[in-house]
Amino acid sequence: MREPKITSEPHASPEDAAFVREALALHNVAVTQDAYYSPLAIFLRDERGAILGDALGAVWGGWLDLTFLWVAEPLRGQGYGGKLLEAAEEEAREHGCRGVHLSTHSF
Numbered sequence: 001m002r003e004p005k006i007t008s009e010p011h012a013s014p015e016d017a018a019f020v021r022e023a024l025a026l027h028n029v030a031v032t033q034d035a036y037y038s039p040l041a042i043f044l045r046d047e048r049g050a051i052l053g054d055a056l057g058a059v060w061g062g063w064l065d066l067t068f069l070w071v072a073e074p075l076r077g078q079g080y081g082g083k084l085l086e087a088a089e090e091e092a093r094e095h096g097c098r099g100v101h102l103s104t105h106s107f
Helices: 014-032 080-094
Strands: 037-045 051-060 063-071 099-102
Touching: 037 063, 037 080, 051 080, 063 080, 080 099
Parallel strands: 063 099
Antiparallel strands: 037 051, 051 063
């Protein structure tokens, strides 16, 4: 077999990204024996259904890994981010989570 090569693919196909996520998930389940996984998606919507904010992540291993927490600019500073986080935490508790991992920035 030839030496594998490392490539930069910032616009990788959804199929390639899904392959990597699934391969990692299978490894994690094999090592930990914890097979429970659930995506989490909480939205803030206006009366027309347009998205004004979201909390997106996944539950696995007794933890919520919150990948995105976003509120549209006109609604920032009004407590909606906290409400989205609270809703995500409540749903995570319903899934038996004992913690949340969230990485964020303050500008």
